[in-house]
Amino acid sequence: MQVINLDGTEDTPKVILDKANGIFEVSGRSLPEDAADFYEPILKWLEDYAAAADASTKFMFKLEYFNTASSKLILDILSKLEDISGTTVIWYYHEDDEDMQEAGEEFSELVDVPFEFKTY
Amino acid sequence: MKYIYDLHKTMIAQNLILVYEGEFTQEITKSVLAMAERNMDSFGEQSTVKRKVFNIMVESLQNICKHSDSFQQEIYGKNNAIFMIGKSDDAYLITSGNPILLDRISDLEAKLKFINTLDKNGLKMHYKDIIKNSTGLSSKGGAGLGFVDMARKSENPLVFDFEPINNDIAFFSLKVVISRSQEGGGE
Numbered sequence: 001m002q003v004i005n006l007d008g009t010e011d012t013p014k015v016i017l018d019k020a021n022g023i024f025e026v027s028g029r030s031l032p033e034d035a036a037d038f039y040e041p042i043l044k045w046l047e048d049y050a051a052a053a054d055a056s057t058k059f060m061f062k063l064e065y066f067n068t069a070s071s072k073l074i075l076d077i078l079s080k081l082e083d084i085s086g087t088t089v090i091w092y093y094h095e096d097d098e099d100m101q102e103a104g105e106e107f108s109e110l111v112d113v114p115f116e117f118k119t120y
Numbered sequence: 121m122k123y124i125y126d127l128h129k130t131m132i133a134q135n136l137i138l139v140y141e142g143e144f145t146q147e148i149t150k151s152v153l154a155m156a157e158r159n160m161d162s163f164g165e166q167s168t169v170k171r172k173v174f175n176i177m178v179e180s181l182q183n184i185c186k187h188s189d190s191f192q193q194e195i196y197g198k199n200n201a202i203f204m205i206g207k208s209d210d211a212y213l214i215t216s217g218n219p220i221l222l223d224r225i226s227d228l229e230a231k232l233k234f235i236n237t238l239d240k241n242g243l244k245m246h247y248k249d250i251i252k253n254s255t256g257l258s259s260k261g262g263a264g265l266g267f268v269d270m271a272r273k274s275e276n277p278l279v280f281d282f283e284p285i286n287n288d289i290a291f292f293s294l295k296v297v298i299s300r301s302q303e304g305g306g307e
Binding site for chain 2: 075094
């Protein structure tokens with residue numbers, strides 16, 4: 001599978017989706033003007049990956065900030081992960097960032113995917 | 121030239137640390153955010169407060185980008201609106217104002233009034249309800265969560281007002297208060 005490797009910018013997150021190396025990561029800031037457009041290739045990639053997924057997938061979110069439009073797309077990503085067996089979401093949050101911790105907890109309540117919480 | 125001094129005095133009297141009036145775009149949003157972040161960093165604002173201010177600014181600025189009604193350009197210019205940040209000893213005030221069509225007021229007012237009736241847990245439920253049940257983003261790219269998110273992050277009621285401009289439009293003003301004494305925060 002092709003690798004998605006996007007550098008983070010001031011309004012879009014760093015994204016690495018690399019099946020060969022088992023790296024699945026969205027990190028940084030996500031406040032694009034058009035969130036649907038930004039996340040479209042990522043959702044498409046996950047659909048393709050679902051057809052030939054590894055036995056275990058650790059999907060890492062390490063977000064510093066995301067806007068509400070992105071939150072809807074993050075839920076879309078998590079919904080795709082629901083269909084990929086053996087998936088665990090690793091939700092990182094800064095140790096003093098209660099809002100990001102709570103956001104992760106809420107996402108975990110909305111989808112049927114195991115979450116692990118880690119601080120940085 | 122006196123208006124320059126008057127504006128300067130008004131800004132000081134109102135504790136305004138940043139005022140932007142004009143066209144709103146994503147590029148301008150990023151610039152305003154960067155200025156506010158540098159400003160808060162310059163006096164070592166605690167990170168919990170900084171994140172909340174940043175968060176509410178993003179939603180407020182992107183609301184204007186997406187929803188400010190642009191018309192009568194000879195009077196109001198192109199998608200013109202105003203955005204301000206005030207800072208007092210105990211709070212930040214994020215305020216914005218933009219023209220909207222009169223027929224949008226009742227929906228907007230009902231939405232804001234409903235949000236203001238909710239407590240912390242009610243807001244959380246409302247947020248989850250909207251995100252779970254929406255099928256996608258609106259044609260303007262919004263998730264319908266901006267005001268709820270602002271209310272959650274600020275932990276204060278949203279203060280709003282509609283000032284009539286003419287038979288078609290009104291000026292929508294919004295003020296969001298963020299307390300500077302957050303529990304458990306800080307660097």
